[in-house]
Amino acid sequence: MAEKRSGNMENNSSDDAVPGRTEQILCQPCSSKNKQTVADVFCSTCDEFQCTECSNVHNTHAFLRNHKLVNAKEVKTKPAHFDMKGLDQCDEHQEVLKFFCEDENQLCCSTCAIVDHRKCHSVVEIQKIAGRSASTSSQLMVKLQEIKVKAEKVIKNTKSTIEQLGQDVKEVYLTIRRMRDNVMKMFDDLEVSVAKDAESFKTETFDKLTKKQSDSEELVAEATKSLETTDNVHQNGTSSQQFILEQRMRKQVDELSSNVDKEYQRLETVTVSFDFDETLKLPPLSIADYVPGQLTLKYSVPEAVKHTTPVDPIVKLTKITSIDLKQTGDDVKEPLYSGLDFLPDGRLVAVDNQTKKCLIYNDKLEKVGSYQLSYIPRRVVVVSEEEVAITSASQYKIDFLRVSKSNEITLIRTCKVKTQYYSICMKDEKHFVVGTIDDTRPVRIVSMSGEEKDFSTSFPNKKYPIGTSESTYIRNNDKVVLTDRYKHTVYIYDIKSNTRVVVKDDQIKEPRGVAVGPSDCIMVCSENTNSIVQISQTGRVLSSYKLDMYYPGSVCVSKDKSVLVVSNSAVGQKSLKTFKITN
Template sequence: MVLQPRLVIAKESCDSAVMHWKSNEISLRDSVKSLPQKINNIRAQMNEKFNKLLQDVEKDSTAFVKLQLIKGNENISKCDGLAMRFLTSLKFLDEVSIHGTPEQKFIAVHELNKQVKLAQKEVEHECDQLETVDISLKMNETSAPKDIIEDKNRLGALKIQTNKVTIDHVRGQRPVNLKLAKIIYLTKSENDKHEPLLNGVDFLPGGRLIAIDNMNDELLVFDDCLEKTGSIDLSYHPLSVVAVSEDTVAITSATGGNHQVELLYVSESSTLVNIKTYKVNGRYNSACLKDDNNLVIGTFDAIKLARILSLSGEEKDFSVNFHSKPYHPDTVSCTYIKELDKVIISDLDENLLYIYDVATNTRVIVRDSKIDGPTGVAVGPMNSVFVCCQNTNSVVQISPTGVILSSHMLDMRFPFSICISKDKTKLAVSNRRKEKRTLQVFKIN
């Protein structure tokens, strides 16, 4: 029958299809079963490449760091040697300037000038070697694993990037910009006997400004907008004021034999209350904070031009040979760089600044045409010193090593008192001109 072969063929086709699906099922199971092993093989091969990369990176980085340390130690040794030479020269120059004859001073300066010219070339050379080095791992993100396994491409490599840096960058010193934020004109009120004169100013940590009116024997408190929010009459002639905590200020007085320091509490509503008053031995005309428990006090009519005064009234001397000169209280001012243990003293008569390094008992004398009539001094960003110069109506910024960084002209005559906020973002300055006395606050950028 014709039908029978057709049925046989149809059955064979079905049997073949079943066999195919069964075979395909076995093949799929075998393929899936082998996948983990293939992956493990690839992982093992890649792990070998990672291990090789790790070994190469450790070897290369260790060798590079060793070379950098050798180079760095050589540069450190050279710079330390130069620094010791300069320190010796500074001490020698100080001794000659204090005890030497005019002829000895001339010879010393002449000889040191020659030495400094030669040494400066060495310093410039060492400064030219300054650099930063960044070490990182650069992975190969584009090559296929097969190419990496077959060593056609590397898995990754050590990346070394060297950048030159300048000595100014290392010092962290840069000129700042001052932008006028607030200004008030100081005028005589009904209760004042004289035109106000702010002989000292400082910022409380919260941002309020405190000031002493030297002519009317008064302590004033101003808010952020320079609105007067509080005041108190003083029974003595104040010379300086400093914020010693969030709500406490210290005022010095050294007139009429009344040498004292008064601590006052300043409430949030600017109410002022006496905490305590104690007698001191020195005549103090400027003050700044040394640490939580001590002040650095500038003196006048004394051999020790700066002293340490604890908030409990204990007076101590710095281990520094200050220059000996009796000053009028308006011709000298003092501040202190806490991080560097340096005392700064301005000299109005000589138009210069002294920077005393307490740790080494050395000093740098800063003399420049921009420093003309220096009065108040304060420490700002990057430990820069800011000094009022009344003859040029400006504030000059100086690095802690004595380099002039910038000079800012002010819209006021005879700037005298200066302070900088605790966060180093604001600067306040007042003047001593008979007319148009002002208090100005600047933003530091």
């Protein structure tokens, strides 16, 4: 909750006025040392009332000389601030954190900056650099959310295991008792013997599982508390406070992530069962001489964990084949494949922006079909086994074409729309996710019948000219990926939580076409590094694959996520390449 703070003052009100007494504002640095000195100035940058002696530090140190000092009598109260509950206070000096030492990556108060970091080359004011890491808060929240989800899964699995273990032990008793009438005394002894082992195992295992559950509950509590703090500061705090929190929280989040990953990777299910020997002998044999059964104690990893692909697997690309795209006798321009997508049977659909064609290729990149369009196409998406949709560069429409098994292409229908669209991909069986051209809504939803609507999430109010942004959609997690070519940035929007991750990396220069790869990773064309960059859903750059081509612009991945195709825009050096995807 925000509260108003002011310097230490001795006030005189109309009710208890004393003749000759005037309002005095005390120097805050002096007050922190149990000295009461009248303040002469107020520094809006330091956010403090100071006496003349304390304020002289502004003349001593170069990085403080641009601070604005005003007469203390002209300032009655300091502005309202969000209560950071001590997070914005120096642990050593209990002063407000105002500086950041870039040499040592450390937050500093005024005393720290003067005493401990006077020899450092780069001590800067927090308020001047706080805006540099605008995306870090959202990344911290995403990571904390992942920690919380994983820890909750550990708790759910552990509770289920405890319940199942109890049921298994009961079943052991029932199994033995069903045989009691036939084998009487031997099974009385058997029950005692096996029950003792089962109870011993249960007690031992319960202790371990209970501790596992308790540890995971602590992780959930810590993650929940940190999420609330981060969200509160992100929503209500200043940029400086957000920056301070990010520095404070980073180590804690990494520790939480490491702890929960350890627990998550050690998930196991414990079961108890009892099976009779096939050579069971009847009484009168002592249980000490012959045990007619065996107690089986088993640890197993749940199927959901056992077969889960490792977190953020890095894919490898191996070239399969390549063809050069040359101007032919009946073409007036050199080809430029601006849109690519795979049919379910493995055939490739391409649209040629320059020759206005829709083309079909087999798995050997042999052209097996062609259709002349009357407009300049931009992107293409496969709708069903024999249907594709194409966006136009200049017309307000989406064309639906039929591609038969014999590679004949015919126009089925045209869907009129009110917005110009560039990129296009499937959202579900009845809707597209489309990237706009010169519209303040960069990504929208269009139905098969042409009904247009917006996402509920908050996209930037920015217009992208043609060729400067593309989008795709991760259906399994309801996430939209948006590239910003000239900001060298990839945005990942979580529609459910209305949050985003900002991905900037030296390996990403002028991102163009984007597609969803194995394990729902993101494969993006980095035009100015001539490569395909793999990004995780959480925004981590996993790998970069150098291509033997200049200016890659369009990319698509087969339905089974085993093949990737990419085309480029280098004049006189255009080509189409296919790659095998492996983990």
